[in-house]
Amino acid sequence: MEKDLDKVVEEIMSTPNVTGCLFADHKGLCLAAKGAAHVDSAGILVAISEQACKLQPNLKPPTVCLETDQKMCLIQRHGTITGGIFKLKA
Numbered sequence: 001m002e003k004d005l006d007k008v009v010e011e012i013m014s015t016p017n018v019t020g021c022l023f024a025d026h027k028g029l030c031l032a033a034k035g036a037a038h039v040d041s042a043g044i045l046v047a048i049s050e051q052a053c054k055l056q057p058n059l060k061p062p063t064v065c066l067e068t069d070q071k072m073c074l075i076q077r078h079g080t081i082t083g084g085i086f087k088l089k090a
Helices: 002-013 039-053
Strands: 018-024 030-035 064-067 071-078 081-088
Touching (some): 002 018, 002 030, 018 039, 030 039, 039 071, 039 081
Antiparallel strands (some): 018 030, 018 081, 064 071, 071 081
16 A cells, blocks of 8 residues: 555646645555655644535535645545645646
8 A cells, every 4th residue: 555655746746836744544544655744744634624624524525625826735534544745836
């Protein structure tokens, strides 16, 4: 699984305007982080995703977008893995 995850991380990091990405398990343990994504933010990203899922619990997990004037962070859960992608706004 680690090689598959590394491949996904590299693919995401090669996308234009992406400055970092992070993947964490359902307990907030960081599985992979690269670029501007800091390992310490893994638990926070998982918690944000869990809280967003409570808004409509019968639907698939939503994508959460946190934005500033220049940057954004996209958070989405798939199964037991939560991912965060950090981007510059174009």
